[in-house]
Amino acid sequence: MKNVIIENTKGFKETKLGWIPEDWDIIKLEDIGHTVIGLTYNPQMVSEEGMLVLRSSNVQDRALKFEDNVYVDVNENKFNKTKTGDILICVRNGSRNLIGKNAIIDEASAGTAFGAFMLVFRSSDYKFLYQLFDTAYYGREIHRNLGATINSINTKNLKQFRFPFPKKKERMLISTCLSTWDTALTNLNSLIKAKQKLKKGLMQQLLSGKKRLPGFEQEWETWSFEELFKKVSRPVNWNDEETYDLISVRRRSGGLFHRDSLKGSQILTKKLYIAKKGDFLISKMQILHGASGLVNDKFDGMKISGSYIAVVPKNDTLLNMKFMEWYSKTPKFYHQTFRSSYGVHIEKMTFNYKLFEKEEIILPPLKEQNAITKVLNTSDKEIELLTNQRNQLQLQKKD
Known part of the structure; x- marks a missing residue:
């Protein structure tokens, strides 16, 4: 949601949030859904097995990652669990930059619990909201309402979050359009991570001599x-x-x-x-x-x-x-x-x-050093080009 200058106001109306199309409304988050609170647990409840509890560390690049999991030994039926389409939001964290970060729950991750510093917003308009929560406007409003001493979002303030809301058909078109960028960004992120892993492997092998480039046999x-x-x-x-x-x-x-x-x-x-x-x-x-x-x-x-x-x-x-x-x-x-x-x-x-x-x-001999350096530089350049491409896509989506 960028602030734009409207030269021709025909078809637009002025609101406290700026100029918006005439057929759009200004609504609050609580008008189209509700919040679900997370699980409070203490360290004694953590176990090697038990129930998976999602935390802020599981939310990376607006998606769920299962790399740093915590399991809690509790009766699973006593706690709220996620459903497909829920938006998981970090509402409290030691770092202010992590407050408000979010991810959508898909079919594979549905049924998991989530910690007390997280909450779920549940709405039939989750696809539109997921895109709204990726805007600078959302980020500004979230941080404007952070506590002075504790880095947390007041749930009541979150429910009062106001934003422009188009008609259903337009919401669906906006969500579909922006999800195309999301798919491209997800694919690029996966490719970048694969290239980074490949570069790390090349460094380990080539710089130690465990793997030799073709044509080099002289002793190190x-x-x-x-x-x-x-x-x-x-x-x-x-x-x-x-x-x-x-x-x-x-x-x-x-x-x-x-x-x-x-x-x-x-x-x-x-x-x-x-x-x-x-x-x-x-x-x-x-x-x-x-x-x-x-x-x-x-x-x-x-x-x-x-x-x-x-x-x-x-x-x-x-x-x-x-x-x-x-x-x-x-x-x-x-x-x-x-x-x-x-x-x-x-x-x-x-x-x-x-x-x-x-x-x-x-x-290795200097000639082999030069060849190894060239291979690693090429790998680094590939990652740089892909990263620039991803950054350009992110800018296009925000525009």
Whole structure:
């Protein structure tokens, strides 16, 4: 439901919710259905078997996922269960962003119970409502009515949710049209997840040598990072009037990002370093959370703080740094950085580069490194293209 400017008001009427077609009504949610409350249970009731209870974690991408299930040992006949066409809504959660997220109950999931922080809205107009609950208007209204201290939707306020309501024939046409996008989005999401799983498998096999690409038979060799890397440091000649583009590295191998552009006079610590294309950056404070990455053309010449270590190959004929970037995303590299750190708690552990230099990596010849990198880059590009396609479809649907 986007706010639009109506240049010609013929056939429209003005309401408190804006201009709507003349034959549409403004109704409340409680006018076309009712809510059903969920099951309250305590940890002692959780068992390995028993009755499945749906929670907010089961609602992902506006669909039900059965990956993190909870079963409760109770008399099933004492509690409300879902029916086909019910819309399951998260009404309470520690994260405000998860409040209001929803999924529709199909025939396969009907008959399940749901937790106290969830509720079901039951209506014969569930197909239209399911599309309504995917609009920015619904999201704004839900969050406008959240409690000040507790992230929850007041059920009474939810019932009072007001929205434009077309005639039955038009509701059916709108629902059918929008469900076409839903089908395409569901198929794309499935394809993206399949590609991500394939990429993960390729990384595990190709980067460890368990699977070899055709035409490569030469033995892999073991090298220490001390033999492969040399640290580089390019201090900035400070100027309070100059604007510095600052970069950081995301956790979980999320890559580099432009953090800020600040004048020298705005920066408290007057110690920055120049990052160059091909530098591999390691965050001293966040490496245990996967904060490392390769500087590419986009970030060439930008500045890093002293909390980063920058390394380059000692010998370009031994190591392709793009191969190293892929290796840095593996559980093995995460474990090596953990072993190279010390401290009593993961959030306070300190990375020791001297220890890290003693860690070893088994490398294929450079030509095979290049081939492996090309395969993984192609897989990554496929996922990126599919993700962009999905995002465009989502925008088309909202428009």
